[in-house]
Amino acid sequence: MRASRRDFVKLGMAGGIAVTLSRLGPAQAASGPQPFLGHETLPQTGLGGPISGRIDGVAKVTGAKLYASDFRASDMPGWPTRTSHALLVRAHDASHVYEGLDLARLDPAAVPDVVVTAADLARLGVTVPAFYAGDLLCPVGETPLYLGQPVALLLFAQFDAYDRARLAFREGGMLRFGRETGPLKRPNYAAYRFTRVAGATPEAPDLYAPIREGWISPGFTESSGRPIWAPLPVAEGGAYAEGARHGEAIRAELKAADPAVLTLERAFTTQSVDPMFLEPEAGLAWYEPSSKVLDIVLGVQSPFEAAESVATLLGSAQADRRPARIDAKFAYVGGGFGGRDHTPFPLYVALAALFLPSRPVRLAHDRFQQFQGGVKRHAFAMRSQIGVDRASGLIRAFAADHVLDGGGLANYSASVATVGATGAIGLYDVPKVDVTTVAEHSRGVTAGSMRGYGTLQTMTALETLIDEVAVALPLDPIELRRRNALPPGGRTMTGNPFSVSVRAPEILDKLEAHSIWRDRALHQRQARPGVLVGTGVACAAKDYGTGADCSLGAVSIDPEGRIAIHSDAVEMGNGIGTALANRVAAHLGRRADAVTVAQVDAFDALGLRSSGDPYAISQAEQDAAARDPRWVPAISSPTSASIGAQVGTHAAAEAARVVFRFGLWPAALALWAIDSGDPRARQWRDAYWQGDRLILSGLPPLPLKAIAAEAHQQGGVTGAMTHAFSRWAWAEATFGLPGEDWTADIDALAVRRGAGGFIRIDRRAVAFPPTEYNRIGTAFTSMCGTVVRVEIDRASGALTIAKAYSVLECGAVLVPQVVLGQAQGGFAMGVGYALLETLPPFEDGPGNGQWNLGRYLVARGSDLPLHDLEIEVLPPLSPREPPKGMAEVVMIPVVPALLNAIHAATGHRFQSLPVTQAMIKGVLG
Amino acid sequence: MTTISLTINGRPQGPVAIRDDLTMNDFLREVLGMTGTKFGCGAAQCLSCAVIIDEADGTSATMPTCIAPAVSFDGKAIRTVEGHARDGRLTPLQARFIEHFAFQCGYCTPGFLNEGQVLLERLEKAPIARADLERVVAEALDGHLCRCSGYVKYHEAVRAVILADPARYLA
Amino acid sequence: MGLAGLLAGTLASRGGRDGPSSALASPESFAGIADSRARSAATFTELGRVLTHPRCTNCHPAGDRPRQGDEARPHQPPVFRGADGHGLPALRCARCHGPANFDPVGLPGHPVWHLAPAEMAWEGRSVAAICAQITDPARNGGRSLQDLVAHIGDDSLVVWAWAPGRGRSPAPGTQKQTEALVEAWIASGAACP
Missing domain, CATH: 3.30.365.10 (Aldehyde oxidase/xanthine dehydrogenase, molybdopterin binding domain)
Structure with missing residues (x-):
């Protein structure tokens, strides 16, 4: 298989488990926890922060719940309130046969409620995604494949028991090893x-x-x-x-x-060396057997991949324990540096929930564990x-x-x-x-x-x-x-x-x-x-x-001129939220009032479909697939490879251009009383923003708020959602929009008119970068x-x-x-x-x-x-x-x-x- | 088990019975759900978990919570990152952190914020010469680890607060 | 003793230092040395195993920065002596080091955790040099020989070296054995090796 920076798992989901993100509306009851997206949508109103600076600034200087490690069951609306805890036990020896845990050494107050071993995973029927091939837990009787390989997942209903056990395991002596085999030999990777x-x-x-x-x-x-x-x-x-x-x-x-x-x-x-991001990996998950829904909160650089990997993992599980739906929520990330792109950690978070059904379970590395298990x-x-x-x-x-x-x-x-x-x-x-x-x-x-x-x-x-x-x-x-x-x-x-x-x-x-x-x-x-x-x-x-980089973005504006941005890019400190806001502001005259990042499924309206490996697909396959106006070579990619500025912000910027051209510009023309026959009606490229006022020389400046209100009044385009794909060059497509065929560096588009919902516009023509570009380093x-x-x-x-x-x-x-x-x-x-x-x-x-x-x-x-x-x-x-x-x-x-x-x-x-x-x-x- | 009471951000907490070997960090994060105070290393190396302790004599100091038993905080008054902004207003240090892009991922920010705030309060009582400013800020922040920023903008932001009000902080 | 402690001991012995179980020779074991000066020096040499142990030298550092752990690595986070040996105003010892060891996280503590004064630096010195230093009131805190017995035998911060908590090997022998060696060394003329 051709080496690629990411191993792309196809959409469609192994085992047909749907991956969604439940939309907990802002009109949540006044009491009780705030919806997850409420935490993650920034800047939050209330504390009047400085108008310049980072979009996520106020949340980060006030200790708001933001990172995956911040969330407990009681912070999640509709969840049971108590949090259980998981301890992932790892091998410190990869030269002797692992013979099991010596739990008899544990203080009775530190005994786990559930012990998950390799045999339990086999009984459940997990499918390890190809990217993580290898035993998720080392079976008893085998030599661990590597130092730090997990051997067991211990689940505790009570924090105190978990805390005591964690210390006991840090002390050592809880894992039994037998015969010396020397390290296992495996073929080279490439x-x-x-x-x-x-x-x-x-x-x-x-x-x-x-x-x-x-x-x-x-x-x-x-x-x-x-x-x-x-x-x-x-x-x-x-x-x-x-x-x-x-x-x-x-x-x-x-x-x-x-x-x-x-x-x-x-x-x-x-x-x-270790990436040494400051927030050790952490996640929270809850599997409710009655509804067959697995809820999971994670903080990764590759949210789409993490959700799909969890779906693959459980896709062939025993029917009575196989989720019908995975509701994945992705939080701000406390540092990444690549080390949170494609990590196996989410798989263990999901397994913890599966083996302690009906109870929200938290798995969180401490720093010893992060050094022991984190990617290097x-x-x-x-x-x-x-x-x-x-x-x-x-x-x-x-x-x-x-x-x-x-x-x-x-x-x-x-x-x-x-x-x-x-x-x-x-x-x-x-x-x-x-x-x-x-x-x-x-x-x-x-x-x-x-x-x-x-x-x-x-x-x-x-x-x-x-x-x-x-x-x-x-x-x-x-x-x-x-x-x-x-x-x-x-x-x-x-x-x-x-x-x-x-x-x-x-x-x-x-x-x-x-x-x-x-x-x-x-x-x-x-x-x-x-x-x-x-x-x-x-x-x-x-x-x-990476040669197969994607971007998903949506921009909408309300009648007051307030701007909201949704993106699949992850904020790990790289300032992507602020970059999105600035890039959109260049087109719409105002820094966003709400930016939501790391969303992989807010883009259902695009109805995207994908097939094939974007790195390995043949030109003939690509040409055939591209005839489906909903097909794209890949749907979402990790925030990694320094791609945030160019690609991560691209879809939102293109969406903003559509909102301007087909929503704000017609509204501005109406306010200026310029009719469609007037040559100035086509000068949208010459207009520019000065603060939140739109300028076209010789005409009175128009405030954004008035333009937005008019756009809504007209039923013009007030929101756009796009997908973009780059294989060392952008895919380019043409869409029929009122008054003008729109050709841009995007391959999928949906628009909202007035206060309506997003509706997909099928592309009329598309040019994907040739597949021979995959030979480019x-x-x-x-x-x-x-x-x-x-x-x-x-x-x-x-x-x-x-x-x-x-x-x-x-x-x-x-x-x-x-x-x-x-x-x-x-x-x-x-x-x-x-x-x-x-x-x-x-x-x-x-x-x-x-x-x-x-x-x-x-x-x-x-x-x-x-x-x-x-x-x-x-x-x-x-x-x-x-x-x-x-x-x-x-x-x-x-x-x-x-x-x-x-x-x-x-x-x-x-x-x-x-x-x-x-x-x-x-x-x- | 020991029963403790303490004051956090001006509000009384407890009495609550806790294990003697529970860390203050777990008390804040797991018992009280106050996750603004972070967990970074568990070994007093990164200080992302530092909170402010206000002593009875009017002095304040930061202290890492990951290595301290929660029971040692019985009767103490502490401040955490959640308690800096008051009445809907950010403190000058919070505002400068944002304006200067001091942090990136923000996970170390609570520790830097508490440390910077304690420094400001110390300088208010014992102003320093302008010539010592860079050194004093550098010494104050050196215990705190940041993996994203290279520290420069944190230092700039703290100095900016001091230089904006020299009568208060500088001798 | 947990794994961490055992590992610590291994590291220490690998570095030529005493492991956790190492005993001290008793004063009597030097009785066979007829020459009192030689006996005294030999007694001090045995005592030197304690004085050059990282439990002692880490906080009797050569510079202004203490060392840490059985590997005696420079203290992290970086802390410095300060005016009173309790650290710079920005990072005082007591901010992390509480009144007692806190074993769940392996953090050592004592009510007056601080550095020995600079003139009492032992790190990197030979046992003979430490002996010369320890008998010089200008470099031993103005102590008489009997004061040294009290310091090593009774001072509770010194006592800590034999009960350093999880993850650190204790100084060789016991405090009483060490005190007995100090007394025997003084009684035999406080000669240096």
């Missing part, structure tokens, strides 16, 4: 080879490129499970053999001792070779081999491997590239999605290598990068050009001109006694998007560069970041303060990854259940140059440049820039992460 040989000139077609030849995997493995990368003289796997022969030729060229070429071969290893960043072992023409400084060839530790379950390993590999040449134009990558199973905690997603690892290896090349040539590090920077229109490793702005030269110019870089020699000379000073620079070009990229000056205390090895500067480009900036905040946060996470954070892979690592903060260090204020960090965001290339994702790229150059600065200060090149104070002290002697 192996790919990306090889490109450019033509003789930049314009000439590539001699070999994945976009043309397809992505290739070796067909054979050694007995150890390692792929055999060499082209074997056998009949099978001809496509692989052809690519591999090109790859081997590149490697032979790199090995040949050509005095005109500087060749370096270096190893680099990166560590496992992949550790990489890399070997890179680079050949650079000594005279010109041009990179002639690059080859690398990556090995990823995927941990116990596949999760996103295949995808992280491909994204890391295709990002391995950063922002450079390299005519000959050969990169192999393999993601392996291990007994470690499962690794998956995390900010930077493979490219953090591979670009750190690359950018430290580039720095070493610059010193060896010698050539100024920025000049070396400039000579090799990918020009606009230049081809990526897969052989396609980026379809967005490529601004490497500007980024490099900015870095070069900055005083931190310009004055680096001066600061090194002027170092205080006992202090080593060094300055380092690095750049990154990070993909955003990425077509979207944003660039960021960082220069940093460090001071190292020679005696202790203590490192201080004296000054830092990051410059990035991200197209249109929807919320400048959010972009700035992401860049500052990305800097901090980069510092943590480079200098502080690390998790040992196996028995000493987080899977043993003994890890918490304190032992695991993340950057605090005192680790950062809080008053000496400068962020610059390049203005968009044009006023029409769309927003580009930037939340990941801002983290990446920070890491190699720090390593390059450490080299400049100490003369030592560290080739593993993190670089701790003790390690620096060690090389200073």
Whole structure:
């Protein structure tokens, strides 16, 4: 199966369980708990907050119930009021046979009411979704597949019993293990080879490129499970053999001792880390057998996927315990960073409810459990070779081999491997590239999605290598990068050009001109006694998007001019609610009065249908399916891959354009008394908002409130709902609307007239991006560069970041303060990854259940140059440049820039992460 | 079991009988349903669970609730994130947090808000020199972890409140 | 002793430190050393196993920041000595450390939890250096030798080192055994190794 950033589960639901979100109207009884959506729809009225700032600001500074971990049964209207509690017990041993729990050791006051084991799941008849393949609970008599694998789910009617049991399990000794088997062996998750040989000139077609030849995997493995990368003289796997022969030729060229070429071969290893979002995973669920409804409250980055996975899980369950309906509610998320995209946690929340019927059950990780069970960043072992023409400084060839530790379950390993590999040449134009990558199973905690997603690892290896090349040539590090920077229109490793702005030269110019870089020699000379000073620079070009990104959005306006937005995008701190409000305000003249995010089923009116895997579908299948006006390649996708600004806000922005063009504009014309024959009637593109007043030159400004009232009066369009799909380009469709055929970057539309309901408008024509775009590694990229000056205390090895500067480009900036905040946060996470954070892979690592903060260090204020960090965001290339994702790229150059600065200060090149104070002290002697 | 009474945000709570090994964090979140105070680590490392304790002598300090027995709060008066805004009005610190985009996911916000508020009240009683402002704010907030923001805007927001009213906070 | 404690003990012994069950040699076991100076020094060397244990050195740190746990890692969150050894105004010891250990979460406590003064820093020093320090009134808080017996034998914060709560290994031996060693060391002339 082709690696994809998400494993798309088709709509239609396994077992036919409907997934809905009950609409608890605002007219709820005055007493009793507020409806869930009431909590989650922001800004709430009542406390007059500042008019600028975050949409979710007031809720977050007043401690309102907002996150999944905030909700208890008594907060949910119509639920029983008491909350029961679930404890997910995990294995701290993956080398011995698990023999069961020793519950006799528990205090009688801590005994669970229900113990759920693997045998119980088998009796229930669960279906584990393919993405999470593996035993949800380790069966007695088997060796756990990985450290931290759940072995049992304990359910408690009373909090106190749960609390006591939780402590007893933390103490240890409750799990029995027998015979030593050693860790279980499993095949690797994925192996790919990306090889490109450019033509003789930049314009000439590539001699070999994945976009043309397809992505290739070796067909054979050694007995150890390692792929055999060499082209074997056998009949099978001809496509692989052809690519591999090109790859081997590149490697032979790199090995040949050509005095005109500087060749370096270096190893680099990166560590496992935890996303360390501050809210541990939590959920609440209630299964009522009489109505056969499973209610579930979750906080994830992938709500649509979570709801479908729970439906798949229970779709083939015993009839008497199989829900007929799943009512899924998705809350604000207390940090994600990728670690809440496709996590198995929701499955356990659902199971807890199924096994304690009629009682709402809460499952919540504490921090030890989150370290033990939460998805981690992949550790990489890399070997890179680079050949650079000594005279010109041009990179002639690059080859690398990556090995990823995927941990116990596949999760996103295949995808992280491909994204890391295709990002391995950063922002450079390299005519000959050969990169192999393999993601392996291990007994470690499962690794998956995390900010930077493979490219953090591979670009750190690359950018430290580039720095070493610059010193060896010698050539100024920025000049070396400039000579090799990918020009606009230049081809990526897969052989396609980026379809967005490529601004490497500007980024490099900015870095070069900055005083931190310009004055680096001066600061090194002027170092205080006992202090080593060094300055380092690095750049990154990070993909955003996944090649199958969706957006759902609805915008409506009431007769008072109040605006409401609904979106399937998730607010995890990324400011998506505020970005939605700002983007809609640009079309409708007012920041939204109500924004509801993470809604996957508020869009029933679109009647969407989907089939096939959007990453694997053939062109013929797509063409046939597209004839159904309700068909789309995918319905909803996670808020991840830095896609929020471009895609997450897109459907709502398009909906707002429809409301303006077919609702507010006709109403404004009526108020201005301009009839349809007047040429001004078609000048809607020339009108603009000044505050909440609509301006068309020569006419009196109209207040939004009056226009909205008129639109309702006329029965014009007062609400629109859209779906959009992007496969490195938007799907485009045409819809018949009054007075004008409307062609836009959407593939489904419903509109509301006056106070009516939403009615779907079938598209007249649609153009989905061709399926061959699935061979693109990425077509979207944003660039960021960082220069940093460090001071190292020679005696202790203590490192201080004296000054830092990051410059990035991200197209249109929807919320400048959010972009700035992401860049500052990305800097901090980069510092943590480079200098502080690390998790040992196996028995000493987080899977043993003994890890918490304190032992695991993340950057605090005192680790950062809080008053000496400068962020610059390049203005968009044009006023029409769309927003580009930037939340990941801002983290990446920070890491190699720090390593390059450490080299400049100490003369030592560290080739593993993190670089701790003790390690620096060690090389200073 | 021990029976305790305390004052939270000016309102008396209890008497209520609780286990001696119940944490204050679980007392607030599970017993009282006051989930504005967060749970982050359970080890006094992130301080997202910090509340304000108002001592009888008129001084106040923050305290993490995840590592403290609830029984130790018997007779105490505390403030939580739910108690800052009064009469429908945000405090200046709350307003600046929003305007400065100080937080992102917001999960650490209750801790930062309580810490910042205690600092403001401390400076009101013992103003500091302008030259010490950056350092004093940095020291005050350093115990609190934030994974999203990189801290810069939190510090800016706290300083903005102080600089907007120098007569009150600065010597 | 739960798993956490056992693990802690393992870590400690791996680092060359005493595990939770390690006993102290009694003063009598040094009786065979005829030379009183040598006997005294040997007694102090045994005492040194206590003084260099993380239960002691963590709060007798070399700098202004205490250490934490059996791994003696720098204290998180970062806290510093402050004017009175009870922390900076922004983060006082007592904010987290209550009057007693709170074992459900493994947090140590004592009514006067604080750092030893900077001149009494032991972290990273040899037993001989600590001995020189401990017998120098300028660096031992102006204590006489008999005061040291009281400090080590009776001071309740010192007592804590043998009952540090869940997740931390106690100092070697018992407090009484340690007090007996201090007395024997003084009686034999308070010689340093």
